[in-house]
Amino acid sequence: KSKDTGKNKFTLFDVTMEEELNRNSLITEVLRHAIANKEIYVMYQPQYNIRKEEMTGFEALMRIHNPKLGELTPQEFIPVAEESGMITELGEWILREACLFNKRLIDCGHDSLSVSVNISSVQLSKANFKDIIQNILEETGLPAANLELEVTESTLVSSLTNASVQLSSLKELGVLISLDDFGTGYSSLNYLTNMPIDTLKMDKSFVNNICSNAKDARIASGIINLAHSMKLEVIAEGVEKVEQLEVLRRNKCDIIQGYIYSKPILPHVLFETLIPASEDTGNDTTEKVYQN
Numbered sequence: 001k002s003k004d005t006g007k008n009k010f011t012l013f014d015v016t017m018e019e020e021l022n023r024n025s026l027i028t029e030v031l032r033h034a035i036a037n038k039e040i041y042v043m044y045q046p047q048y049n050i051r052k053e054e055m056t057g058f059e060a061l062m063r064i065h066n067p068k069l070g071e072l073t074p075q076e077f078i079p080v081a082e083e084s085g086m087i088t089e090l091g092e093w094i095l096r097e098a099c100l101f102n103k104r105l106i107d108c109g110h111d112s113l114s115v116s117v118n119i120s121s122v123q124l125s126k127a128n129f130k131d132i133i134q135n136i137l138e139e140t141g142l143p144a145a146n147l148e149l150e151v152t153e154s155t156l157v158s159s160l161t162n163a164s165v166q167l168s169s170l171k172e173l174g175v176l177i178s179l180d181d182f183g184t185g186y187s188s189l190n191y192l193t194n195m196p197i198d199t200l201k202m203d204k205s206f207v208n209n210i211c212s213n214a215k216d217a218r219i220a221s222g223i224i225n226l227a228h229s230m231k232l233e234v235i236a237e238g239v240e241k242v243e244q245l246e247v248l249r250r251n252k253c254d255i256i257q258g259y260i261y262s263k264p265i266l267p268h269v270l271f272e273t274l275i276p277a278s279e280d281t282g283n284d285t286t287e288k289v290y291q292n
């Protein structure tokens, strides 16, 4: 009897695996033409400094919309893009888009906003990554100090080249580096001391129960103090509730990013919020965004 169950389970598992492979090859196809077909677009999520009480930057988040498959989440397409190597091209696309957009904001007088772009280990592993960043900065005219590259602890682990050397050479350009999803990796403290990092992004999982769980609250407070003792700015990710915000404020967190301030929004929405229509130069340089 138990043999049968095992066999059935194996068969089920097989079918699931096959479906997943089929879906992944569909996604691979979509990604291959996403740029040419304009199925790729970017959303920006504002970051709010709770000490200065002002927006100080925003994170670029990649989106794919395919007519047949619908909206794909980064959780499903980023791994496929990394395995197929296509993340290099998609990653360059979003970097250029984000730099162009922030340059436009600077030209309209918002010259101190930073744009954060997520970087995959596949990108960081490329020997020419620094050149790619340098070229994009030159092409778009964005000052390096207005660009922040987000890496995760797992990015640093899985990078083929020496991640610390790579980050140091990027720092020479003048860009900022932030450590994303902090606390979810397995050797966080090691990275804090050995990598040239400017900003620490405390993972959403620590923020979630910051009000209801005393241990989580102490960990969050500890992370903030640790970061400050190393002269890093702290961003709390995934802040949704007023009560969470209050606890973070009490613990001297610098910046929050979460639905309580803003969900990720389309570029033109962010642009119009920062620069009301009357102030716009009227030049029709509006970047292309996905439209239904």
Ligand code: C2E
Residues within 6 Å of the ligand: 045, 060, 061, 062, 063, 073, 074, 075, 078, 091, 094, 118, 119, 120, 150, 180, 181, 237, 238, 239, 240, 257, 258, 259, 260, 264
């Ligand atoms: P991440 O870099 O940690 O980005 C933050 C994620 O948290 C985003 O999910 C954002 O929409 C979500 N988020 C922000 N505030 C809240 C909140 O208050 N509540 C909740 N429930 N969620 C919130 P998203 O856009 O689905 O992206 C997921 C992940 O995909 C990102 O996590 C990042 O690791 C990856 N990703 C997104 N865009 C890119 C990209 O251009 N390149 C690479 N390599 N990875 C990307």
Ligand code: MG
Residues within 6 Å of the ligand: 056, 057, 114, 148, 199
């Ligand atoms: Mg910043």
Ligand code: MG
Residues within 6 Å of the ligand: 059, 118, 150, 180
């Ligand atoms: Mg990020």
Ligand code: MG
Residues within 6 Å of the ligand: 180, 181, 201, 203, 237
């Ligand atoms: Mg994160």
